[in-house]
Amino acid sequence: MAEEFPFEISPMFEGERIRKDGMHVELSGPKSKGYELVRATPMDEIEDGRFTLIGPDLSEMEEGSRHPFAMIYKIAGELVEEDLESIVERRNHDFQNYIQGMMHLNQRYDVWVRISKDAVSKGLTSFEPIAKAVMMLFKNELPFIEKVEAVYVTDLAEIEKEMDAVKAVYQSRDDRTRDLHEEDVDTFYGCSLCQSFAPSNVCVITPDRISLCGAINWFDGRAAAKVDPEGPQFAIPKGDVIDVESGEFTGVNEIAKSLSSGEYDRIKLHSFFEYPHTSCGCFEVVGFYIPEVDGIGWIDRDYAGTAPNGLPFSTMAGQTGGGKQVAGFLGVGINYFRSPKFIQADGGWGRVVWMPKNLKDRVLSDIPAEIADKVATEEDAADLDSLRNFLTDKAHPIVERWEAEEEPEEEEEVKEEAAAAAPTMMQAAIPMQGMPMMMPSSSGTGGVKIILKNAKVSIDKVIIQKKE
Numbered sequence: 001m002a003e004e005f006p007f008e009i010s011p012m013f014e015g016e017r018i019r020k021d022g023m024h025v026e027l028s029g030p031k032s033k034g035y036e037l038v039r040a041t042p043m044d045e046i047e048d049g050r051f052t053l054i055g056p057d058l059s060e061m062e063e064g065s066r067h068p069f070a071m072i073y074k075i076a077g078e079l080v081e082e083d084l085e086s087i088v089e090r091r092n093h094d095f096q097n098y099i100q101g102m103m104h105l106n107q108r109y110d111v112w113v114r115i116s117k118d119a120v121s122k123g124l125t126s127f128e129p130i131a132k133a134v135m136m137l138f139k140n141e142l143p144f145i146e147k148v149e150a151v152y153v154t155d156l157a158e159i160e161k162e163m164d165a166v167k168a169v170y171q172s173r174d175d176r177t178r179d180l181h182e183e184d185v186d187t188f189y190g191c192s193l194c195q196s197f198a199p200s201n202v203c204v205i206t207p208d209r210i211s212l213c214g215a216i217n218w219f220d221g222r223a224a225a226k227v228d229p230e231g232p233q234f235a236i237p238k239g240d241v242i243d244v245e246s247g248e249f250t251g252v253n254e255i256a257k258s259l260s261s262g263e264y265d266r267i268k269l270h271s272f273f274e275y276p277h278t279s280c281g282c283f284e285v286v287g288f289y290i291p292e293v294d295g296i297g298w299i300d301r302d303y304a305g306t307a308p309n310g311l312p313f314s315t316m317a318g319q320t321g322g323g324k325q326v327a328g329f330l331g332v333g334i335n336y337f338r339s340p341k342f343i344q345a346d347g348g349w350g351r352v353v354w355m356p357k358n359l360k361d362r363v364l365s366d367i368p369a370e371i372a373d374k375v376a377t378e379e380d381a382a383d384l385d386s387l388r389n390f391l392t393d394k395a396h397p398i399v400e401r402w403e404a405e406e407e408p409e410e411e412e413e414v415k416e417e418a419a420a421a422a423p424t425m426m427q428a429a430i431p432m433q434g435m436p437m438m439m440p441s442s443s444g445t446g447g448v449k450i451i452l453k454n455a456k457v458s459i460d461k462v463i464i465q466k467k468e
């Protein structure tokens with residue numbers, strides 16, 4: 001069937017990356033606007049297979065140009081219900097990545113697409129075959145879809161006109177889980193879609209924890225598992241509670257062990273440091289530990305600058321992804337900031353010290369009032385010194401931790417020596433399951449790699465001395 005399209009279609013193209021110099025066009029993304037949206041629609045309002053384009057087609061776009069881009073799919077079927085919209089929407093990401101010469105990143109209104117020069121030179125000059133291929137895959141892979149039609153939009157005014165209404169749809173999906181909590185249900189849901197590139201990833205979706213990609217909530221998981229129990233979204237019996245605070249359940253641990261082929265056998269859903277949720281690579285936000293202030297910062301995909309530790313999102317995302325439990329880093333969906341159980345095992349919001357202003361504004365109403373103005377943004381702190389000063393000035397609760405941690409040092413005789421050697425270093429104890437560390441060799445000729453697996457490393461003091 002793929003022969004009728006001017007491109008190959010296969011899951012093997014999923015990891016294809018299209019760099020700037022290889023792209024013909026960039027669509028939506030951080031420097032433009034767009035979204036993807038699936039709507040459940042009555043049968044008689046859909047013409048199966050129809051494609052409509054509003055705005056210029058691919059053939060009218062200059063090489064190297066950037067354009068707004070929205071993709072709307074209307075689906076219908078006897079089993080189709082609103083709860084399935086997010087599930088189908090997430091598959092647009094997979095299916096567009098099956099197309100050779102096409103790269104689809106992110107979701108919702110963060111969607112970011114590139115089409116390669118190579119694909120255009122081989123005859124891809126219109127959006128129509130892309131939409132038709134995705135519609136074909138929707139019907140082949142998701143049999144509950146009986147009819148589908150697609151509308152693609154490249155006209156900026158049209159996208160802007162609809163944007164508020166589209167965001168309201170995402171918001172109403174996210175709001176549905178607000179009054180439901182882990183203690184109210186016996187079943188969580190899992191998703192294995194990202195195992196294609198993060199084989200040991202174990203995505204667990206509960207009423208208090210949206211998926212990492214932010215696209216699938218507990219209701220969505222339930223609807224998907226109901227219509228396609230053998231599909232990528234499946235039920236996880238919660239089992240017994242091992243620890244309420246950190247969110248550890250026997251059912252989750254069992255599924256973690258089997259899905260990760262034994263790589264992990266424990267996941268604490270609301271822990272940042274100990275047995276954290278795995279991070280695939282689709283996460284909307286990366287959390288990162290800042291040892292110099294003993295706090296946690298968060299950085300999202302849309303933030304182009306660097307965090308106070310000097311690193312941008314892309315560097316930390318590279319460190320975090322791949323389906324591992326990485327101590328000191330954690331990928332989450334934005335809606336997890338709204339969870340009453342948000343990293344509660346590690347102090348919740350009281351441990352958060354920095355996040356980009358745009359991200360903070362997005363979740364501001366969910367930040368406890370007493371902490372909201374104590375979380376720094378890039379406007380308050382661009383580096384570690386200014387962050388430390390900001391937290392001190394604002395009497396952030398983390399400052400009490402510094403004081404508590406620094407007290408025993410007073411009694412130690414070598415205090416001055418240590419302070420001179422590492423004036424900003426704080427005591428830290430971080431569990432480091434499987435965290436790779438690069439240690440330079442003393443000869444300086446290449447270094448050695450030490451992998452610590454299931455180790456707990458506790459550092460009471462670090463003394464750095466100049467070699468005599």
Ligand code: SF4
Pocket residue numbers: 090191192193194195203211212213214215216280282283
């Ligand atoms: S992040 Fe999780 S829920 Fe989202 S597609 Fe990947 S595995 Fe599925």
